[in-house]
Amino acid sequence: MFVERSFRHGVLELNVAEGPAAGPPMVMLHGVTRRWQTFRPMLSALATGWHVHALDFRGHGRSDRAPDGYCIVDYVAEAVALVESFAEPAVVYGHSLGAMVAAAVAAKVPHCTRAVVLEDPPMETMGQRMTETPLLGFFQALHEHAGSQRDPGGIAADLADVVLHVPQSGAQIRLGDVRDATTLRFMARCLRELDPEVLTPIVERRWMDDYDVANVFSRLTCPVLLVQADVLAGGMLTDDDAELITALAADVTRIRLPNVGHVVHWAETSRLMSLVLGFLESV
Structure with missing residues (x-):
């Protein structure tokens, strides 16, 4: 059972849904416009072996609205603070915006990050392209x-x-x-x-401002599961961007899912969970 609680960072009161303490910590970071509930199809399987914490980003769900912006980089500090609050390194799972933030968290606090799962990070599809x-x-x-x-x-x-x-x-x-x-x-x-x-x-096409892709992904030292949806089915991660991530980060397992759109955790929940759980057994 998941219980919502407050997590304070600076002036913001953030909403976190916390599952049972069934194992090491895991943080779930949703995509832009969504709420932690987007991950409900996955939570029962993850909560059997992990202590899951699903965050509502600033300005989303029950979290406070932020006075200082909503570019990708503006979300990172709160996620870092949550990861740093645990007694041991956490797995960080992110979808879309959440994937971009998850990578930045792992780059910023590698000692607090056990592994990251990046579900279809949009990269420049939501930037220059x-x-x-x-x-x-x-x-x-x-x-x-x-x-x-x-x-x-x-x-x-x-x-x-x-x-x-x-x-x-x-x-x-x-x-x-x-x-x-x-x-x-x-x-x-x-x-x-x-x-x-x-x-x-x-x-206004400034969402990616100050997000240095090369700097972030070249600093990833933990294991990374990169889940790539199909751009022809609505996916956002292009082959070029996926190859860039694979080249920059130290340890990337890249999975391509043909005919699957951007929200993989809804479109192919069972298939995704098999991939994620298998990956987590290796970290």
Whole structure:
């Protein structure tokens, strides 16, 4: 059973869902706009051998809104503080934004990091290459609903009708045709608790500011499991970026998942858990 508790860092009160003390510590870091509950499909399996702590990032879920920004680098200090609070090194699991932060945590406090699992880190797909994808329009649409107190069903219906432009092909994609209704409802529920400012650096294309990819990944000395979704199915980690991570970090196990989109832990939960649990047995 997971119990939510508060974790203070500086002026911020952050929300953490903590599982039973079944083993060494593990920190779970979600993607942008989401909450710790995104990991529910994985938690029962992980909680049998690990003491799981799933964080709501600043501005997300039940955590405080932040006065000082929402670029990737702004999330790192709180995750570092959580990892440093344990008596032994932790495994850090991150999806998307969480993967970028997890890598930065491992680079900053290697003595506190046992291993990292990076689920489809977006890298420059949400940086310099963003205008080559439908993502800018997607996040602009989310920005309109962030912090709304409307019923999740109404927000989800509006999201379903969002039309995204694919720059490379000129195609138009209706969001409801590529995301199922359950996913849209969860997205809507997360948006209700989201600080709209979370999305500002993304739509202004400065989310990656001061995140030095070469510096971060070259300092990873712990084992890394890199899970790469399929860009043709909505994944964000390109082959070039995956190869860069593999070249920079000391010990990377790279797994490619054809035909699987960005949120691997929802799309292929059982398959992902087999990979993750097998990897964790080696660390």
